[in-house]
Amino acid sequence: xxxxxxxxxxxxxxxxxxxxxxxxxNLNHDAMYWYRQDPGQGLRLIxxxxxxxxxxxxxxxxxxxxxxxxxxxxxxxxxxxQKNPTAFYLCASSKSINGNQPQHFGxxxxxxxx
Amino acid sequence: xxxxxxxxxMDCAEGRAANLPCNHSTISGNEYVYWYRQIHSQGPxxxxxxxxxxETNEMASLIITEDRKSSTLILPHATLRDTAVYYCIxxxxxxxxxxxxxxxxxTVKP
Numbered sequence: 001x002x003x004x005x006x007x008x009x010x011x012x013x014x015x016x017x018x019x020x021x022x023x024x025x026n027l028n029h030d031a032m033y034w035y036r037q038d039p040g041q042g043l044r045l046i047x048x049x050x051x052x053x054x055x056x057x058x059x060x061x062x063x064x065x066x067x068x069x070x071x072x073x074x075x076x077x078x079x080x081x082q083k084n085p086t087a088f089y090l091c092a093s094s095k096s097i098n099g100n101q102p103q104h105f106g107x108x109x110x111x112x113x114x
Numbered sequence: 115x116x117x118x119x120x121x122x123x124m125d126c127a128e129g130r131a132a133n134l135p136c137n138h139s140t141i142s143g144n145e146y147v148y149w150y151r152q153i154h155s156q157g158p159x160x161x162x163x164x165x166x167x168x169e170t171n172e173m174a175s176l177i178i179t180e181d182r183k184s185s186t187l188i189l190p191h192a193t194l195r196d197t198a199v200y201y202c203i204x205x206x207x208x209x210x211x212x213x214x215x216x217x218x219x220x221t222v223k224p
Contacts, residue, residue, distance in 0.1 A: 042214030
């Protein structure tokens with residue numbers, strides 16, 4: 001089935017540790033996105049990528065890093081510089097960043113601090 | 115992007131139509147109206163979107179007023195599995211992100 005796969009579903013981070021969240025899509029989409037969702041709140045954009053080897057900061061990029069070496073993959077690293085990393089992280093993809101192209105989401109990774 | 119206003123919660127009887135309203139009075143001509151829903155602990159699910167014409171797909175219908183300042187998402191025959199938070203979003207043609215607000219929590223009751 002075509003879709004977006006995020007792993008792991010749950011992740012725990014120790015203080016001072018970097019962790020990487022995986023996002024893979026087999027929809028042949030050019031654009032990919034990472035969002036953060038805090039309890040009872042909407043989504044906030046962390047990073048997005050229009051095409052392979054290109055990515056741009058969103059509204060809350062501090063403490064996060066990404067790479068886009070393959071069309072299918074857009075991993076997100078939560079670094080130790082992110083002081084409040086506990087949240088629900090969502091990856092999405094779309095054919096392009098054109099506003100007429102809907103974004104499709106994965107089922108998220110819930111990150112918690114030990 | 116234009117801001118949207120949705121009621122915080124609504125109830126609907128199973129089998130009846132669910133009509134979810136959204137106000138976007140400051141929408142501009144190049145902004146699309148999108149609807150997503152999110153079931154607890156899952157990622158948002160795309161439902162439908164439109165620019166100015168009414169749209170229908172296998173999940174729902176989207177009715178946009180002529181002045182485009184408001185819209186209604188219609189689930190024609192709500193089921194218990196339609197219980198979720200529904201988000202109305204307006205998005206410019208070249209914009210890259212989806213600005214989700216608080217949404218409407220729809221509860222479908224037996």
